[in-house]
Amino acid sequence: xxxxxxxxxxxxxxxxIILGLLATGIFVGALSNLLGIGGGILLVPxxxxxxxxxxxTAVGASLIGIIAASAxxxxxxxKERKGDMRLALRLEIATTAGAIMGSVIAGMxxxxxxxxxxxxxxxxxxxxxxxxxxxxxxxxxxxxxxxQEDDKGEIYLHPDYHPKHWFAGLGMAGVAGxxxxxxxxxxxxxxxxxxxxxxxxxxxxxxxxxxxxxxxTAAASVFIYYARGDIHPLVAIPIALGVFVGALLGxxxxxxxxxxWLRSGLIGLLVFQSAxxxxxxxGA
Amino acid sequence: MKIHLAKISTKSISSIRxxxxxxINSLLILRITALFAVAVMFIGLTDRLLxxxxxxxxxxxxxxxxQIVHSPPSNTGLVMMSAGIIFFALIPSLRVLLxxxxxxxxxxxxxxxxxxxxxxxxxxxxxxxFFGKGISxx
Numbered sequence: 001x002x003x004x005x006x007x008x009x010x011x012x013x014x015x016x017i018i019l020g021l022l023a024t025g026i027f028v029g030a031l032s033n034l035l036g037i038g039g040g041i042l043l044v045p046x047x048x049x050x051x052x053x054x055x056x057t058a059v060g061a062s063l064i065g066i067i068a069a070s071a072x073x074x075x076x077x078x079k080e081r082k083g084d085m086r087l088a089l090r091l092e093i094a095t096t097a098g099a100i101m102g103s104v105i106a107g108m109x110x111x112x113x114x115x116x117x118x119x120x121x122x123x124x125x126x127x128x129x130x131x132x133x134x135x136x137x138x139x140x141x142x143x144x145x146x147x148q149e150d151d152k153g154e155i156y157l158h159p160d161y162h163p164k165h166w167f168a169g170l171g172m173a174g175v176a177g178x179x180x181x182x183x184x185x186x187x188x189x190x191x192x193x194x195x196x197x198x199x200x201x202x203x204x205x206x207x208x209x210x211x212x213x214x215x216x217t218a219a220a221s222v223f224i225y226y227a228r229g230d231i232h233p234l235v236a237i238p239i240a241l242g243v244f245v246g247a248l249l250g251x252x253x254x255x256x257x258x259x260x261w262l263r264s265g266l267i268g269l270l271v272f273q274s275a276x277x278x279x280x281x282x283g284a
Numbered sequence: 285m286k287i288h289l290a291k292i293s294t295k296s297i298s299s300i301r302x303x304x305x306x307x308i309n310s311l312l313i314l315r316i317t318a319l320f321a322v323a324v325m326f327i328g329l330t331d332r333l334l335x336x337x338x339x340x341x342x343x344x345x346x347x348x349x350x351q352i353v354h355s356p357p358s359n360t361g362l363v364m365m366s367a368g369i370i371f372f373a374l375i376p377s378l379r380v381l382l383x384x385x386x387x388x389x390x391x392x393x394x395x396x397x398x399x400x401x402x403x404x405x406x407x408x409x410x411x412x413x414f415f416g417k418g419i420s421x422x
Contacts, residue, residue: 014341015333057342064369071318071375074311085383089398092380096405103409212379216402219376220409226346226369227412233365234332234343237325240372244322 017051018238024050025065025242026249032069033250034262036207038186038214039069039243041125042266044118045273049280053235055111055118059184060231061239063218066186068240070215072247084205087163087195088212094170095177095187095213096220102181103224115281118183119274125189126270129263163199172198181221186214310382317378321371328364335361349413370413377406 024046032039040062047058106114163169172194176187188210195206225231346366347355355363384399 014343017341018329018333053342064372067372067375071314071321071372074375074379075315075318086392086395086398089380089383089395089402092402093398093405096402096409100405100409215376216380216406219373220406222369222373223409224412226373227415229345231346231369232342232344233325233328233346233362233369234341236346236369237329237365240369241322241326241329244318 021238026246029243029246030250040185060225062184066218068243094174098174098177099181102178103221119277122274325368332361
């Protein structure tokens with residue numbers, strides 16, 4: 001739709017594009033808060049398919065967007081929704097290492113390969129969301145464990161659950177981190193099932209712990225993209241500001257929207273995006 | 285009279301509690317940092333948008349730390365945008381750092397070591413800014 005602009009007149013159009021980016025960020029930020037997704041899975045295709053940006057620029061902006069979503073959630077975070085910081089940090093040892101590796105690899109491989117990988121990851125996310133809809137009794141009921149209040153007035157989750165299969169969990173967390181660094185996605189679609197299905201962590205704690213991890217993983221990749229020159233402030237900042245505002249807005253909208261409808265719409269969008277990315281990569 | 289004195293004494297103890305040094309809330313620090321980073325990025329973007337200069341889209345890349353420090357005043361917008369992005373990217377590291385501080389205070393040795401490893405990994409990724417390839421102002 002849009003391409004690169006160099007003239008004075010076209011700079012006015014570039015301002016309109018910046019407004020478009022801001023609107024995209026608000027939309028994705030609100031959705032990420034409402035549905036508990038990182039947002040990268042929507043941002044990267046939007047930036048490459050709608051704004052015709054190179055995928056590495058899109059991934060760089062998406063990583064900033066993920067941090068913005070995480071920061072937006074932190075600003076409005078309710079104490080009872082806090083995740084398990086201890087568990088998050090233990091898994092982050094593998095995830096952060098994976099994210100650094102993924103971001104370095106992203107600078108070496110062909111962009112087409114990244115697009116194809118992204119198409120498959122988007123499709124996998126859609127399948128995972130369908131699974132969540134079909135198993136609401138197992139996955140959608142938050143099962144927060146008992147909490148204890150520490151002397152700083154902040155609530156921590158009491159470890160009355162015992163995570164199992166640490167090696168498998170750490171291995172998969174490393175894979176999630178690599179995908180995050182390579183494709184600019186949050187990797188929550190891998191982290192939550194790892195915590196819940198493999199490590200036997202209650203679902204409520206799995207989702208909140210995953211949201212803590214998302215920001216840390218993205219931060220590990222951002223500096224590598226920054227140094228490589230893949231972060232363009234005129235793209236990344238409207239996205240970050242939009243996502244931040246959108247995340248705050250999502251918090252207000254929670255009582256007024258039907259999450260099930262949004263989720264169904266998102267599945268359709270993900271399948272469409274996946275097909276479009278594949279077509280773009282193959283050049284059909 | 286004795287009862288009256290006892291009441292005064294209790295009141296004075298409670299007033300000492302009120303004036304106790306306030307504790308620093310981790311969440312508050314994160315909120316202030318996030319809002320500060322957002323403000324810096326917003327000011328930088330607004331400055332850039334108000335300049336009527338020919339510029340390409342998606343525009344220049346972020347500038348290096350050295351360029352942020354030694355940049356001419358005409359480049360304030362890009363400097364603030366780049367600095368805002370760095371501040372923003374530091375928020376998760378700050379979160380880990382605050383966790384590390386709490387583990388230290390609670391003498392949770394294993395968690396302290398884990399947090400230090402994660403912080404070390406994040407620091408290693410930050411080093412890319414210093415040792416990565418040079419980026420010119422676009």
